[in-house]
Amino acid sequence: MRGTRIRFHETGDPQAPPVLLLHGIGRSLEDWLPQHELLGDYRVISMDMPGFGLSQRMPETTTLPVLADGVWATLDALGETRPVHLMGNSLGGAVSMEMLSSAPERVSTLTLVNSAGFGKEVTMALRMLAVPGLGRQMLRRIDRWTAPRVERNLFAERAMVTPERIAMAIKIARQPDFAPVYLEVARALGGFRGVGAAWRADLLQRVSAHVKPTMIIWGDRDMILPCAHLAAARAAFPHARSHMFARTGHMPQIERPKEFADLVRPVLAEVSV
Template identity: 75%
Template sequence: MTYVTVRDARIRYHETGDREAPPVVLLHGIGRSLEDWSEQHDRLSGDHRVISLDMPGFGLSQRLKESTTLACLAGGVWATLDALGETRPVHLMGNSLGGAVSMQMLVDDPGRVSTLTLVNSAGFGKEVTFALRMLAIPGVGRRLLGRIDDYTAPRIERNLFAERAMVTPERIAMAIKVARQPDFAPVYLEIARALGGFRGIAPRWRSELLPRVARHEKPTLLVWGDRDRILPVAHLAAAREAFPKADWHLFPGTGHMPQIERPDDFAGLVRPRLAQFSSGTLDR
């Protein structure tokens, strides 16, 4: 893993594939890291430049100076791509919060987006796991985030997957490492409270963002796991209503992260779309 300096912050990223190939950008969810996309790098980099990153203030990246909002994160990702010399239109793939950030990126700079793949994405309903709603209670959120350890981290990881075997020692260790970063708790709380509260995900930003995304009519793929405990599968119906021209796929027996839990099937789903909508694909 390597770092690049963006607006005086060290941003961690991982890159695979030919730098001249069409670019794919992979974005993780709230409190997470680029490891959530590790299974897709080898599967997608044969024909693409694949970039995953720890969004500002998450993973092992430093935060930006301003308060963490959806617009702040979107701008931070665009600035990171600029720092990496990637100014071509990109294929955006976002999981959970990363899906909402991807949609904000599209609205902010539609000419730089080729396609949109939203994976169990935030933005399509107020329902969210009770653990996230608890963070909105004054004083409670910081205490909970400060107690991610060998006991609590496995329980958090288990909520992300349908299959318990996905909760590996490596994933638990990474979750604890991320939680011990100085920017973790304040950034987590800032974006969680910006997007919702104890009653769930706030409607205002969703009702403003989704129509603006839909107007651009970018090729869009909606992906969900039918056993998601974080953002329920009912949100897929709302996503299809918001984007009626989008393609969609539901993974059975799968939790919040199909890209990890069904890596081969996920890659098999998205690769033909990447090829279909890529320009400048290298001759092989």
């Protein structure tokens, strides 16, 4: 993709309507793997966004528009130019909204999962990344001792913190683009006092001009972006369906995979591609 190596995973019938799955900050396509099988009658595409997971970064400083542009370019490289069903978790939700704003004709539906963009409150760990020098030091310390603690913050069920997830987190943290891209995005979107207000207001204003079938999902035990943000998300998308999962953390799509797929299917069915 424009000279940048992007890791992706694709399943299903290439002729079926496309579903695109986007992960959160510092994460990878593994956060969506169960949905590939559960949404198997669609063309399901997940990817490591530029600079995250095992993908290379874009040459410019990483921002929401740069990530959105990189995702669109990856779809173009895969030959997928039809309107897509966008699903984004955390940062991936904000990127999905940016994609909708920049190319509404290429979006069929929007599913936001514990999405960034609806409040200033965010875990202290992300706020500390804005402290000069401290952020890079923190990111360099993701190892077999610290990675389990990071993973535990993502889930309500401790059983979700598997050796495989811990190993993947360490592998990602060792990628050369990991720390620089993580810090660029974290600082572009907020600081020590929390998620910035200006970009959130601008993005939601731009997205409001493009009404699409929308589902908003949250976990009630999210320790990264609190579930209270769901009220702001409902206000920003008054036409949307919404659901709060009980006893669920930051990633309902893998902590409650079957229930998640059952929720989003009616929204996908509203649009025939």
